[in-house]
Amino acid sequence: xxxxxxxxxxxxxxxxxxxxxxxxxxxxxxxxxxxxxxxxxxxxxxxxxxxxxxxxxxxxxxxxxxxxxxxxxxxxxxxxxxxxxxxxxxxxxxxxxxxxxxxxxxxxxxxxxxxxxxxxxxxxxxxxxxxxxxxxxxxxxxxxxxxxxxxxxxxxxxxxxxxxxxxxxxxxxxxxxxxxxxxxxxxxxxxxxxxxxxxxxxxxxxxxxxxxxxxxxxxxxxxxxxxxxxxxxxxxxxxxxxxxxxxxxxxxxxxxxxxxxxxxxxxxxxxxxxxxxxxxxxxxx
Amino acid sequence: xxxxxxxxxxxxxxxxxxxxxxxxxxxxxxxxxxxxxxxxxxxxxxxxxxxxxxxxxxxxxxxxxxxxxxxxxxxxxxxxxxxxxxxxxxxxxxxxxxxxxxxxxxxxxxxxxxxxxxxxxxxxxxxxxxxxxxxxxxxxxxxxxxxxxxxxxxxxxxxxxxxxxxxxxxxxxxxxxxxxxxxxxxxxxxxxxxxxxxxxxxxxxxxxxxxxxxxxxxxxxxxxxxxxxxxxxxxxxxxxxxxxxxxxxxxxxxxxxxxxxxxxxxxxxxxxxxxxxxxxxxxxxxxxxxxxxxxxxxxxxxxxxxxxxxxxxxxxxxxxxxxxxxxxxxxxxxxxxxxxxxxxxxxxxxxxxxxxxxxxxxxxxxxxxxxxxxxxxxxxxxxxxxxxxxxxxxxxxxxxxxxxxxxxxxxxxxxxxxxxxxxxxxxxxxxxxxxxxxxxxxxxxxxxxxxxxxxxxx
Numbered sequence: 191x192x193x194x195x196x197x198x199x200x201x202x203x204x205x206x207x208x209x210x211x212x213x214x215x216x217x218x219x220x221x222x223x224x225x226x227x228x229x230x231x232x233x234x235x236x237x238x239x240x241x242x243x244x245x246x247x248x249x250x251x252x253x254x255x256x257x258x259x260x261x262x263x264x265x266x267x268x269x270x271x272x273x274x275x276x277x278x279x280x281x282x283x284x285x286x287x288x289x290x291x292x293x294x295x296x297x298x299x300x301x302x303x304x305x306x307x308x309x310x311x312x313x314x315x316x317x318x319x320x321x322x323x324x325x326x327x328x329x330x331x332x333x334x335x336x337x338x339x340x341x342x343x344x345x346x347x348x349x350x351x352x353x354x355x356x357x358x359x360x361x362x363x364x365x366x367x368x369x370x371x372x373x374x375x376x377x378x379x380x381x382x383x384x385x386x387x388x389x390x391x392x393x394x395x396x397x398x399x400x401x402x403x404x405x406x407x408x409x410x411x412x413x414x415x416x417x418x419x420x421x422x423x424x425x426x427x428x429x430x431x432x433x434x435x436x437x438x439x440x441x442x443x444x445x446x447x448x449x450x451x452x453x454x455x456x457x458x459x460x461x462x463x464x465x466x467x468x469x470x471x472x473x474x475x
Numbered sequence: 476x477x478x479x480x481x482x483x484x485x486x487x488x489x490x491x492x493x494x495x496x497x498x499x500x501x502x503x504x505x506x507x508x509x510x511x512x513x514x515x516x517x518x519x520x521x522x523x524x525x526x527x528x529x530x531x532x533x534x535x536x537x538x539x540x541x542x543x544x545x546x547x548x549x550x551x552x553x554x555x556x557x558x559x560x561x562x563x564x565x566x567x568x569x570x571x572x573x574x575x576x577x578x579x580x581x582x583x584x585x586x587x588x589x590x591x592x593x594x595x596x597x598x599x600x601x602x603x604x605x606x607x608x609x610x611x612x613x614x615x616x617x618x619x620x621x622x623x624x625x626x627x628x629x630x631x632x633x634x635x636x637x638x639x640x641x642x643x644x645x646x647x648x649x650x651x652x653x654x655x656x657x658x659x660x661x662x663x664x665x666x667x668x669x670x671x672x673x674x675x676x677x678x679x680x681x682x683x684x685x686x687x688x689x690x691x692x693x694x695x696x697x698x699x700x701x702x703x704x705x706x707x708x709x710x711x712x713x714x715x716x717x718x719x720x721x722x723x724x725x726x727x728x729x730x731x732x733x734x735x736x737x738x739x740x741x742x743x744x745x746x747x748x749x750x751x752x753x754x755x756x757x758x759x760x761x762x763x764x765x766x767x768x769x770x771x772x773x774x775x776x777x778x779x780x781x782x783x784x785x786x787x788x789x790x791x792x793x794x795x796x797x798x799x800x801x802x803x804x805x806x807x808x809x810x811x812x813x814x815x816x817x818x819x820x821x822x823x824x825x826x827x828x829x830x831x832x833x834x835x836x837x838x839x840x841x842x843x844x845x846x847x848x849x850x851x852x853x854x855x856x857x858x859x860x861x862x863x864x865x866x867x868x869x870x871x872x873x874x875x876x877x878x879x880x881x882x883x884x885x886x887x888x889x890x891x892x893x894x895x896x897x898x899x900x901x902x903x904x905x906x907x908x909x910x911x912x913x914x915x916x917x918x919x920x921x922x923x924x925x926x927x928x929x930x931x932x933x
Contacts, residue, residue, distance in 0.1 A: 253707035315706040318714050318738040380911070387908075391876035398869040407739050409750040409855045410667070411865055412658075414545040416513040426506040430499050432880075437495050455506075467513055 196240030203233030223288030338389025643879030661861030753853025
C-alpha cells in the first residue's frame with residue numbers, strides 16, 4: 191500500500207459520494223445522502239492516511255529528503271482538497287444537510303483530479319529555503335483557512351441560488367424539490383458568516399507564520415511579494431466582510447456576494463499567483 | 476471662524492474619521508490598490524516602463540509612483556487613513572464596551588429584560604430569599620459567578636462569562652497599529668544591504684540596497700568557508716552554508732568564530748542580522764607541479780586564477796584560460812608568463828604527464844595537479860529595530876482575532892419579585908457571538924432552574 195493508492199482510493203470514494211448525493215438531490219431519498227456522507231468519510235480517512243503515509247515515505251527515502259508533504263504542487267493541491275473535506279464534514283456534523291455535498295465535492299474532485307493528472311507525484315527534496323519547521327505551521331494554518339473559506343463560498347452560492355429561484359416564479363417548479371433540500375436562507379446566511387469567522391483568525395495565523403518564516407529565511411517579514419500581497423488582499427476582503435456584517439448589519443445577498451468575492455481572491459492567492467505571476471512562492475505551483 | 480462653527484467642523488471630521496463606512500472604503504481601496512501592484516511589475520527603472528508602455532503612461536506611473544506602489548505617497552496615505560480610522564473607531568467605542576463590562580446594568584427593568592434575545596418567565600413557590608440562594612448556587616455551578624442586588628424587595632442576579640472576549644476587536648485594532656508602527660520604526664531607523672565575502676577574506680562595510688552607498692559595520696566579518704551540500708545522487712542543492720567569524724578590532728570575538736550560517740538560520744550580531752542569500756565562484760585555485768627545463772628540483776605552485784604568481788628566476792605567471800576537457804585529453808590550463816625583460820610567453824599545463832610540453836620554448840614545464848573552486852558568499856544584512864514591535868503586534872493580532880471570533884461574551888439576568896404569594900421569575904440572556912449555542916445553553920439552564928429548585932426545596 192503506497193500513499194498514491196490511498197489517495198486514488200480517496201478520489202474514487204469522493205467520486206462515488208458525489209454521484210450518490212446528486213441522486214439524493216434528484217430523488218430526495220435521505221438514505222442516499224447518508225451513504226454519500228459515509229463515502230465522504232471513507233475518502234477523508236483514506237485521504238488523511240495517504241498524506242500521513244507520504245510524510246512517512248519521504249523519511250524512508252535515502253538522502254535525508256524527509257519533509258512534511260506540502261512542498262510541491264501535487265502535495266499542495268492534495269492537501270487543499272483534504273482541508274475542504276475536513277471543513278465540509280465538520281459542518282455536516284452540525285448541519286446534516288447532505289445537499290451541501292453537491293456543491294463541495296466537485297471542488298474536491300477538481301483538486302484530486304488535477305493532482306493525479308499533473309503526474310508529478312514524485313517526492314521531491316526540499317530546496318534550502320523550504321527546510322524549516324515553519325513550513326508545517328504556515329501551510330497547515332493557511333489551508334485550514336482555505337477550507338473554511340470554501341465552505342463560506344459554497345453556502346453563499348446556495349443562498350444566491352435559493353434567492354434567485356424564489357424571485358423567479360417560472361423556474362421554481364422544476365427546482366423546488368432540489369431547493370427545498372437546502373437549509374433555509376437564514377441558516378445559509380448564518381453559516382456563511384460563521385465559516386468566515388472561523389477561517390479569519392486561522393488565516394491571520396497563516397499570514398503571521400509566513401511573515402515570521404520570511405524573516406528567518408529572507409531577512410524581511412514583509413516584502414510585498416505577490417503571494418504575500420494577495421494573502422493580505424484576502425485578509426482585507428474578509429475583514430471588510432466581518433465589519434460589514436457585524437457592525438453595519440449587512441446580511442443576505444450583499445454578504446453572499448462578498449463571500450464569493452473573498453473566495454475568488456482566495457483562489458487567486460492560492461493558484462492564480464503561482465500560475466500567472468512570478469514571485470518567491472514559485473515552488474508551490 | 477467662530478468657536479461654535481469650529482467645534483461643528485471638528486465633530487463632523489471626527490464622526491467621518493470614526494465611521495465604519497470609512498473602514499470599509501479604505502479596506503476595499505487597500506485591497507484594490509494591492510491587486511494593482513501585483514499586476515504591474517514593480518521596481519523596474521522608469522525608462523523600462525516608458526519603453527514598454529509609452530511616455531504618457533510612464534508619466535502617470537511616475538506621478539503616482541506606481542513603479543514602487545507599496546511605498547508610494549498615496550498607498551502610505553491610505554495606510555495612514557486606515558490607521559487613523561482604526562484608532563478613532565476604537566477610541567469611540569471602547570469606553571462604552573468598557574463600561575458595559577465593568578459596570579453592567581445590575582437592576583434592569585422588566586421591559587428591558589423582555590427585550591433580550593433570550594427570555595422566559597415563570598412562577599416559583601417558596602420564599603424569595605431561598606429561591607435566590609438556590610438560583611445563585613446553580614448559576615454559579617453551571618454558568619459563572621453571580622452578583623446579587625436587592626432594591627425595594629426585588630432581587631436581581633447577574634452573571635457574565637468571557638467578558639474579555641469583547642476586547643478582542645480592540646486588541647486586534649491595536650495590534651495593527653503596533654505592526655504599522657513597527658514598520659515605520661524599521662523604515663526610519665533600519666537599513667538593508669548586502670555583503671559579498673570571498674573565502675578567507677573579510678569585510679567591514681556593507682552596500683546599502685536603496686542608496687547604492689556603503690555603510691561601515693563597526694566590526695568585520697570573515698568568511699572562513701562556503702559550501703554547497705547536495706542531496707545524494709542529484710544536483711539539487713540541500714544546503715548553502717557559510718562559516719563566518721566576527722572580528723572586533725581585528726580580533727576574533729569569542730562565541731562568534733566559524734558560526735555556520737545557512738538559509739533559515741541567520742547570524743545575529745550587534746543588532747544586525749546576516750542571511751545566507753547568494754554565492755558564486757570567486758576564483759579557481761590551481762596547483763601546478765613546475766619542473767625547470769634546465770634541470771632543477773620540481774616544486775609546487777599554488778595560485779588563484781585572478782592573481783599572478785612569481786617564479787624563482789624573477790618571471791611571473793598567470794592563468795589565462797582553463798578547459799575542463801581538451802579534446803579528450805583531460806583538463807588543461809593555458810598560462811601566460813611574463814619575463815623580467817618585458818617579454819611574454821605561453822605554456823600549456825596538462826594533467827597527463829605524457830602531454831607536458833618539453834619544447835624548450837618555456838624555461839619551465841607545468842603539470843596541472845588540481846583545481847579547486849574558491850567561493851564567495853553573498854549575505855543579506857539587515858538591521859530592523861521595528862521587528863520586536865512587529866512580532867508583539869502579530870502576537871496581539873492572533874490573540875485578538877481568536878478572542879473576537881472564537882469566544883463570546885454571555886450575560887444572564889434573573890429578576891425575582893414576590894407577587895400574590897408566589898415568586899415571579901424573569902430570566903434573560905444575551906450573547907454577542909455564537910448566539911445559537913448560547914440559546915441552547917440558556918434553554919438548558921432555564922429548565923434546570925425551574926426543575927432543580929423545586930427538587931431542592933425541603
